[in-house]
Structure formats: C-alpha cells, structure tokens
Amino acid sequence: MYRHLAAILLAASMSTAQTPRSTTALHYPTPHTVPQVDDYFGTKVSDPYRWMEDLDSPETKTWVDAENEVTAAYFKPLTFRDGIHKRMMDLANYERFSMPQKRGSRYFYSRNSGLQNQAVVYWTEGLTGEPRELIDPNTYLADGTMAINSLSITHDGRFAAIALSEAGSDWQKIIVRDVTTGKDLPDVIQWTKFGGAAWLLDGSGFYYSGYDAPPDGDVLKAANFSMKVFFHKLGTPQKNDPVIFERPDNKEIYIFGGVTDDGKYLLITQQQGTSPNNELAVLDLTDPHAKVQRLISNADATYSPIGNDGSHIWLYTTLNASNGKVIAIDLKQPEREHWTTVIPEAKSKLDSVSLVHRTLIAEYLQDAHTQVELFDEKGKHVHTLALPGVGTAAGFGGERDDEETFYSFANFTTPNVIFRLDMKTLQSSVYREPKVAFDRTQYESKEVFVTSKDGTKVPVFLTYKKGLKLDGNNPTLLYAYGGFNVSLTPYFSATLIPWLERGGVYALACLRGGGEYGEAWHQAGMKLNKQNVFDDFIASGEWLIANKYTSSKKLAIRGESNGGLLMGAMITQRPDLFGAVAAGVGVMDMLRFDKFTVGWGWKADYGSPSENEAEFHAIYKYSPLHNLKSGTKYPSTLIFTADHDDRVFPAHSFKFAAQMQKDQAGPAPVLIRIETRAGHGGGMPLSKRLDVEADIQAFFLRELGVE
Template sequence: MNYRSLFLLGFFISLFSSQSLKAQGPPLKYPSTKKIEQVDNYHGTKVADPYRWLENDVRNSAEVKDWVEAENLVTNAYLAEIPERIKIRKRLAELWDYEKFSTPVVREGRYFFTRNDGLQNQAVLLVQDGLEGKPRILLDPNTMAKDGTVALSSWIPSDDGKLLAYGIAEAGSDWHVWRILNVDTGAQLTDELRWVKFASPAWTPDAKGIYYSRFDEPAAGTKFQGLNLNQKVYFHKVGTAQSEDKLIYKRPDHPEWGFQTEVTEDGKYLLITTWKGTDHNYRVTYFDLTKKDSQPVDLIDNFDNEYSLVGNDGSTLYFKTNYKAALHRVVSIKLENPEPANWVEIIPETKEALQGASLFGKQFIASYLKDARTLVRMFSIDGKTSSEFPLPGIGTAGGFGGRQNASETFYSFSSFATPPSIYRYDLKKGTSEVYRTAKVKFNPDDYQVEQVFYPSKDGTKVPMFITYRKGLKKDGNNPVLLYGYGGFNISLTPSFSVSRIAWLEMGGVFAVANLRGGGEYGDAWHKAGTKLLKQNVFDDFIAGAEWLINKKYTQSSKLAIQGGSNGGLLVGACMAQRPDLFGACLPAVGVMDMLRFHKFTAGRFWVDDYGSADNQDEFKAIYAYSPYHNLKNGTRYPATMITTADTDDRVVPGHSFKFAAMLQECNKGPNPMLIRIETKAGHGAGKPTAKILDEVADQMGFLFKNLGMKPD
C-alpha cells in the first residue's frame, strides 16, 4: 500500500493560460541518436526497428552508456531551469517525514514488523515479545549500503518465531538473495540462497529447512536481460550450503513454467502452485510430508482457473477460485475425493469481486471490491453464517493475516486523503482499535474525494476517483493529473500518497480511472482489456480525460497523464493516439515495444494479457497500438518526460530508450521530449527514499512548467 496541509509549499499556485506561460523557445537540442537498418517480417508485414541497438545492456555496451549519459545531461539541464522544483522537493520531504509501520506478523507471541522513522532510505525490520514488548532491531538495510540501494525485499519468520528468512535486493533488481537470521541472538547464519526471483520460501514446521524455487545461474552478461526459464523447486536444510540443496520438483518439458511453494499451517502438505503467465490461472501439485519419499500428486492439472490456498483442516484444503464463479468464491477440496463434483462451496460468489480470503481463529475473513472500494465480510468455518466487518470509511483495507489459533488480527486502512492507520481486531471481543496511526503534516479535512462513473467509447461505464481541495472552481482552468493502469487483473483502490498530497497543495486535481483490464469487477472486466480487446483500456482512459474536460475540471493544455509499467504503456499508447488531448505526459518504466517485450526477462509471462507478435491475429492488434511503432513524424506531441532505470530487469529500459529516441525524432514543435534515467535502481520496488523524492520533485516540477502553473 502506498504511503503518501495545513502548511503550503511556501507559495500558492495560481493558474493562467498555459499557452501564454509555456516556454515557446526553440526546440531542445537532443543527443544525436544513430539509426540502423533493422527490418523484421511479422506475418508478411515488414516493420522497421531503427533503434534496436538501444536494447543492449548499458553495463555491456559503451555506446548505450554514452547515450544514457548524454540524455541525462539534457534532462538535468532542463530541470535545473525550474526553480520551483527545489521548493517542491522541500515540501515533499516535510510531508514524507512521518513514521511508517507495516502490519505485524505474529509467531508464537513475537510481533514482527517494519518501521521507517520518516526519511530513512529503507524500512527497518523489528521484533517485540508480546503486544506491549519493547521493539528491537533485527535488520537495518540502511547499514548495508550508504546510498540506500540495498533493500529488504521480503521476510518470513519460522512457525516458532526463532528463525527469520529474508530476501535482499540490490539496486532494485528482481533477483533476490535469501539469508537466515537467529531471532533470539540476531546472529546471521551462513545460509545464502541465490538466483531467486518471483518466489518466496516456505518454512517446514520444525524450522529445520525451507522449500523454495530458483533459476539456474544466468550465463555471463545475461543477468539483467536474459529470459527467465527452467525454474525448479528445492529443499534447503538450515546450516548447509546451497550446493547441497535437494531438488524437489522440476518440469524440463515446460521451461516456461514457474513455481511457488507453500506449506500448510499444520505442516502436513507442501503445495506447489504452478504458473505460466500473469492470468492467475494455476496448476496445483502437492506432497504429503507425513510420508517418507512422498511423490508429487497433481490436484489441479490444468491452467483453466485460479486456485489460491486459503488454509486447511487436515486433508481438507480451502481455495479461493474462479471455477464456475467469475467474481470468485471459496471452496473446500478433500484430498481423498478431489474431483470437482465433490467440492463444497464455503463462501459463495456475490455481486462484488472477491479479492482475497484468510483463515484465522477458526473463521474466514474475505475482502471484496465494491466499485473499487474495500468491503470485508467474516464467515464461519462452514460458511453458513456471515457478517459485515466494519471499516473506518470508504477506502482500502489490507492485512487480516493470522494463524488458526489466533485471537487477533491486524489490518491497515487508508484513502486518498486519509493517511494509513493500523488496526488490531480482537476476535473474542469482536472489536477493532487503532494500533498505530500515521501523523502527516497536512489537514485531510481540506480535501474532498468523489467517485464518478463516465461512459467509455463503447458505452461501458467506468469508475473514476477525483480528489481536490475543497472549494474547487470547475472553470476549466485547473491542472489535472490523471492516473491509470488497466491490466493484469490489478485494481486501483483509494490509497494514500504523499506525492499526491503535494500535488493537491499546488492547486492540482488528482484523478484515478479504474480501467478495463484491471480486477475491479472480476474476470470479465479484466478480460475485456486484454489481447485483442486491449484497445478498450486506451479508449477508457481517453474517455476519462474527455469527461474531465467536458465537466470543466480542466482543459487539454492543463491535463497531464501518468502511469507506470503497464501504465507506462497506457500513457505511451494514449499520447500516440491522441496527442491533442494532453498537456503533459509522464510514462514510467513502460512497455513501449509491444512486438519484442516477450524476448526479455519476465516478458514472456505477460503474453496472457497482451498476446504475442508471434501470433498473427494478436500481432495485428498489438502493432496497432504499440507506442514505439505508432509515433508519427511531424506530429506535435505533448510535453513528455519518460522515466526508467538502468537496473530495471522486469521491463528492461530499452523499451523507454527506444521510445524516447523515436519521440525526439518525430516530434514537431518546442515541447520537451525528455527521458530521465535513474542509476542503481530498478522497476520501482526497494527504491531509496532520497531517490523517490528526487524523482517525484522532478516530475512535479516538469508538470509545473508545462501545464502553465505559476507561483503567486
């Protein structure tokens, strides 16, 4: 969940005609970017790729490294001419400077949680004995690198709370190194597990070992760009070398499959969830750990539906699934009679989309989305009785973890103008109380959040949240930042962000569109924005922008759009299709070359959502919107600042490099076409606070100048 006044920026922002305020000098002088003769044949269609060389890894290519440095010089010089950027950076730091906590994880009376004192580059992991115990530091990533680029990616305590497995990521990479720590003494064990990506380990109940999945060591020079294939499952005995780990499961006949391990709470079963993409459809295989030399048994032997383990009662396993339930439900499967005809429905499908479920204290707690807002219900173990779980308001709640013998659970709650609080729910009393609350230097009562529903191009109603300072005049003169994602079944729900509060203080309006392709309304909503239907996502976003203009929140010259990753693709596609509609664009770490994304690192997993250029029909759909391929020479594009990072090994930076080069070539007019390339950073996770503040200040300073905003 993202962590985002009575005190203003030190100046008020007033708005004037952006056409008169925007710098209209000569176009920027960009670095000369060479073009090569590269043409590919896709099902009879010849497609030029003149900037293919920019796909080369910056660590291995001197000419790409030189290009990156030259582009950053241009961008940095441009940003240095925006004096408001310094004031924005200062205010962001003031807002950001508050204690941030994670929801506790409880193991045998020990409470594990992370804390950031405000401006620390990385959160620190602590533990305390008992609810009122004194916290002590277990791990402080800030001591591992002076620049804050080493992050604690994940951590899992053993069932007895005496050992802790934790992952470390460097420079934002998806590659994690896992180690083990003695919780009693704080001593590091010698264990070190490398080449782990997209997976978390699972402890055995006796804490003598962990099951985990990993890849083989990449060939030299391919660590950050090579395809991730042939993941395998191993057992690691605590105190031994990784080279001694026992291979548990592999599928060399399907090198594209990936595996996630789970051990049931009673320790009887090891579950291996197999995935081949991002569509959440899984195979499920289990081992009976009560039997020596247990062999794998396929419980679910196809990829037709989602099956996410909720918990178990002996040989009865509970799964959240969309089998015969597009909005999802929870069913029980007895391993003795696992055929679907014998499954028992525990939590039935409702009209809201079930997002997650947990089993603690001998009951289920289920989280739903109702028009992109969290709704929580509690169910008895047999599902026959249920009740609404009261939340503090309209927003996003998360957490609700715990063991089956637990008498408490913790959850967080936040909204666009509501800083995050952590609540403790007492199962015996049936009441919640505030456990921790964020104290941010702003007044949430100054802001208003509304939810609207607007028609898309085909008439589909799309929800959108809009947040602004109370007293807003809908006269078409407000700077608006429209944010979207629209993919991979991911839902955008109300959450708190310091950067958004700073934007609101500047007089801006912040809007979030819940586009098709997301998970806000279940499987049908998601599938309506995938593969051959991906254009629906862009139509939804464009319609949201037009609605904001028609309703006088803003005008085109004052409207900015922003998105990251799949959302970066969204911004790139929309600015290519409707360059007249926007005043500024902020595509971050975007998938910009849709014909080649599946050839790098994790890109092959995204074919479930995007399709692939290897398929003729899907190629036609993809080629029609691929941002890199749909920029037109001589077009006046909105002011654009692309952001990416040199260690992004999820959406490799070559996507952004090529898009920037093409944009600089094609654009006509004085609007800046910049790319900001972060060093020692990745796709976003684990980025140090200092780097985040610098990047956000640069983005907001860029908007300040190009949307015609002016200090009063």
C-alpha cells in the same frame, strides 16, 4: 509487472495563473540507425534502434549520457524544483509502520522513522514488548539501495529468512538470521525472484523458488525460464539443495510453494506467466516417502489456497465464478465431483480471503473500494466489519487458531491506520496511526462513472479541495494502470497533499484489464481487447474536460510499467488531449517485450506477437514505438526508466525516446530521465524516490503553465 507503482504527485506551490512554457531550445542527440528489419507473418517491421538493446555498449552509454545532459539542462533553470523537493521531504518525514506478524510469542513489523531510505524490521516479545532490531537494510549500502523483498519467519519465531535485492533488481538473495542473537547463519540462497521462503514447521529448512544462474554479463537482460522449487536444509550449501518440483514440459511456468500452517502439506501453484489461472500440486510432508501429486492439472481458473483443517483445504477460485468464490476440497477425495462451494459468488468481486480463528475473512471490492464480510468455516455469514469510510482495507493475516488479526485502512485523505481485530469479540481498535500534519476536513473525494466508447461504465475517483470551481482551469493529474488483473483502489500519500492544497485535482481511473470487477473485467482489457483500456482512459480524460474540472492544456497524465505502455498509447492515439505526460518504465516496444528477462510471462495478458498472427496484428496496431509518426505535434513528455530495471528492459524507453524526439514536430519537450542503481521501482530508496518525484512535479508545473 505484479503490482502498479502508486501515483504520487508532489507540489510546493501552484496557482492557476498562466505562465509561458520554457522557450529554451533543446538539442537532442542524433543517434545512428541500423537497417534492422523483422518479418512478422509477412509484415516487415523496421527496428532502427535495435543497437540500444545492448545496454553496456559504448554507443548506448554515450547516448544515455547525452540524453541525461539534455534533461539536466531542461531542469537547471527551474529553480522552484528545489522548493518542491524540500516540501516533499517535510511531508514524507512521518513515522510509519507495517502490520505486525505473529510467530510463536513474537511479533515482527517494519518501521520507518520518517526519512530513512528503507524501513527497519523489529521484533517484540509479546505485542507490547520492547522493540528489538532484526535487520536494518540501510546499513548495507551507502546509497540505500539494498531492500528487503520478503520476510519469512519460522513458526516458533526463532529464525528469519530475509530476501534482499540490490539496486532495484528483481534478483534477490536469501539470508537466514537467528532472531534472538541477530547473527546470520552461513546459509545463503542466490538466484531467486518474486518469492520468499516457506519453512518446515520445525524450522529445520525451507522451500524456495529459483532459477539456474543467468549467463555472465547478461544478468539484467537474459530471459529467465524454467523456475523450480527447491528445498534447503539449514547448515548445508545451496548446491546440495534438491529440486522438489519442476515443469520440464513448459519452461514458461511460474512455480511457488507454500507450507500449510499445520506443517502437513506443501502446496505448489503453477501459472502460465502472469495469468491469474493456475494448476495446483500437493506434497504430504508427514510422509517422508511421499511424492508430489498433481491435485489440479487444468489451469482453467484461479485456485489459491486459503487454509486447511487436516486434509480439508479451502481454496479461493474463479471456476465458473468471474467474481470469485470459496470452495473446499478433501485431499482424500480430490476429484472435482467432490468439491463443495463454501462461499458462493457475489455481485461484488471477492478480492482475497484469509482464515483466522476458524473464520473466513472475505475482502470484497464494491466499485473498487473495500467491504469486509466474515463467515464461519461452513460459509455461514457471521459479521460485517465496519470500516472508517470508503477506502481500502488490507491485511487480515494470521493462522487458523489465532485470536487476533491486523488490518490497515486508507483512502485519499486518511493515512494508513493499522487496526487490531479481536476475533473473539470482533471489535477493532487502533493499533498504529500516523501523524501527518494536515487538515483532512478541507478535502473531499468522490467516485464518478465515465461512459467509455462502447458504453461501459468506468469508475474514476476524484480528490480535490472543497469549494473547487468547475471552470476548466484546474491542474489535474489522471493516473491509471489497466492490466494484469491489478485493482486500483483508494490509497493515501502524504506527498499528494500539496497538489490538493494548491487547487490541484487528482483522478484515479479504474480501467478494464484491471481486477476491480473480477475476471470478466480483466479479460475485457487483455490480448485482442487491449484497445478497450485505451478507450477507457481517453473517455476519462474527455469527461474531466467536459465537466469543467480541467482542460487539455491543464491535464497531466501518468503511468508506470503497464501504465507506461498506456501513456505511450495515449501519446500516439490522442496527442491533442493532454498537456503533459510522464511515462515510467513502460513497455513501449510491444513486438519484443517477450525477449528479455521475465517479459515472456506477459504473453498471458498481451498475447504473443511472434507466435500468433491475430495477436500480432492487434499489438502492432497500438504498440507505442511503432505508432509514432513523423511530423506530429506531441505533448510535453517525460519518459523515466532505470539502468537496473530487469523487469521492463530499459531499451523499451530508450528506443521510444529516440524515435519520439526524431518525430516531434511541435515545440513541446521530449525528455528521458534515466535513474542509476535503480530498477522497476520496488525497493527504491526514499531519497531516490523523492528526487524522481520532484523532477516529475517540476516538469508538470512548467509544462502546464502553473509553476
């Protein structure tokens, strides 16, 4: 649940002429129920499909097979689906690169030639050197489901620690490759999640975060507790890796370590689940006898390391600053009374900060789009970076003494362009620019502000073809997330172009619970305030209809993960407002989300349904599974999940689909699509992504009557 999946809507052809929905009768399976009843603070709650939580049972497998047959039968007569898929393939077939990362004299980057399932990592000697392949994950598995989660290079560019995951699982293994020879060392690290390797300055070993091995048979289901930071010395077996830091006092802590650029310190962050607040510890790596010291032991704010000059450390923090600020701490005098503010809080959210060429590069979000300001190390403003337009800039990585950095810029009509910023002259130059065959001048984007139920102004980005008629008849997709401090900002997707070409409107809503306006905005959509998120989304849909962009029968909505929960809440709270819904990998059983894999970490955002009575009542009131009602006419719904999703357990979608199919009183279809050898979305091969998108697109076209 760390990052939302970008909303991608793909189309081959579209018109605004009405066509009837499919009248083919759908015969859903009739799964058996069990008399499971749980007691939450005196409230009895039935869970008739509890057995679906056993993913490997014959009963569950039989039900999954039957549901897939129903879904396949729905799509079979939709002959236009193949045309959609072909169009998507054509549009996705363009060369794209990541920003280069410099280590020593070498630069590392990834490249996808167009239709490769996974990007290939290359390196060059110098910025303009001949590319040499470091690793091609496409060669590992025929179905393209081996993905690179992270890449950590030694300071001199000699070794690469590569975190790999299979079939979309969050579990990853770390291998070590000699960059020059391309050969792997015998070192292999298992049972890690979310983090990569943090190398010592001399490249003799690295720190990593890991777990104890899960029980056999429950690798994708068992709850993962008690993360630890280990040290691995090259040439030794993992079983000998010592634990450097752990928190036996709290098993629900995420712990990650990072080595400062000068190699002097290991900085260890500790956060309660997905809370943005954290504690901070430090280990002096120049002293072989040093022990880890608790630097900040109260997780009352975010404390994110930026860089250091010896014992002088710059941190990003939200301490007494909802929008964020930069402070400095001297490890020789670490007490709070000695902390100093370097960059004070501004009216816009300070989204991230890096330190390059002894310059603090601050990325702000102004109404959910980027502005970049440069400061010297004492906080004096020195430059405003001119961006190509309203959009999203990201990157700005590097070390304190580097003389260059790279960043990307994109928006809804601008492909992801990579720039090189000369830190001495502060001049930007285009380094990589993708070639996508479309005329961006035909489209326009604008930002509007929608008034939510309580009067809060909610930003919504709209993109459409110029000359759009506001007649209430435009097919429209509304996408949102609304949680976990995640900011939704403008982005580019080549596969969105056909939707726009055929007169479709794309709307991206920035709801409370996200991070667009700082921590106060986040808190306004979490725990007891979660209903604000749903109210914001409903207001966005109503605004689109009231302003004649679309109508209920032409309005499709989509969300994944926490956004899938949002879709479930929309289905149960306002089934009349939307024509079609695509709910992906959603958290639908909000009373049991904390029972599987890393779900316990989400209590920081959702609250605890089994430990806090007030939070239980708030959650129970909106939990999608528990608010379905028999005899209700629900909108056309496509639920999609994956068999290897070990972030949001697939049973969330299974139980919701079974109950919704049972309760549906209207003619609209309720389908579930279960992808094989895939997970929460990260690392999914391009071929599978396009298959999913083609199905969702065909579903929307059919159900909105615009095929």
